Amino acid sequence: MIRMMEEKDLDRIAELEEQLFPADPWQKKNFLYEMNDNPYARLFVFEENGTVLGYADLWIMFEQAQIANLAVAREAQGRGIGRALMNRCLAEAEAEGCEVISLEVRVSNERAISLYSKSGFIKAAVRKGYYENGEDAYLMIKPLGGNQYDNAAGN
Numbered sequence: 391m392i393r394m395m396e397e398k399d400l401d402r403i404a405e406l407e408e409q410l411f412p413a414d415p416w417q418k419k420n421f422l423y424e425m426n427d428n429p430y431a432r433l434f435v436f437e438e439n440g441t442v443l444g445y446a447d448l449w450i451m452f453e454q455a456q457i458a459n460l461a462v463a464r465e466a467q468g469r470g471i472g473r474a475l476m477n478r479c480l481a482e483a484e485a486e487g488c489e490v491i492s493l494e495v496r497v498s499n500e501r502a503i504s505l506y507s508k509s510g511f512i513k514a515a516v517r518k519g520y521y522e523n524g525e526d527a528y529l530m531i532k533p534l535g536g537n538q539y540d541n542a543a544g545n
């Protein structure tokens with residue numbers, strides 16, 4: 391089940407960050423900031439039998455949405471959890487009337503790029519040296535229902 395992230399989840403999520411993003415993990419304090427001080431952030435977890443297996447951080451900034459973080463525990467990958475979290479983010483952004491949703495992803499992260507492409511995102515730009523180790527990011531975007539230009543095109 392997907393539910394809102396709570397402070398009690400943060401020790402587990404900080405562990406998952408270390409597992410999944412060893413080069414630049416978010417700390418507990420980063421999630422606390424997102425939860426308590428970032429008015430644009432909505433944080434979700436995927437929980438199964440009391441264990442958090444994945445999470446997402448969605449920013450809704452007026453007509454624009456951004457996925458700031460999306461991750462699934464290694465042992466639970468490939469079971470549709472990433473897609474379920476993505477679908478929740480898309481549904482929230484649509485419900486808020488957003489026109490576009492975007493994210494950044496390492497150019498080497500084929501698995502994530504595959505999920506995003508199948509979810510309707512396209513590569514819009516390369517952000518040179520975006521990550522601390524110098525790796526480039528793709529900026530990927532997806533028009534949403536609130537986008538009048540997209541609707542006008544009949545898409």
Ligand SMILES: CC(C)(COP(=O)(O)OP(=O)(O)OC[C@H]1O[C@@H](n2cnc3c(N)ncnc32)[C@H](O)[C@@H]1OP(=O)(O)O)[C@@H](O)C(=O)NCCC(=O)NCCS
Pocket residue numbers: 410460461462463466467468469470471472473474494495496499500501502504505508
């Ligand atoms: C990227 C990530 C979120 C995908 O979540 P997931 O739960 O493993 O993915 P799902 O099971 O929902 O699969 C969705 C799609 O992802 C892709 N995918 C999943 N596992 C894959 C694999 N082993 N190889 C290639 N693509 C894969 C496929 O496109 C898949 O679609 P399909 O089922 O139609 O083939 C997850 O692998 C992850 O957390 N990775 C480490 C952290 C990370 O890189 N986060 C993204 C940062 S931008």
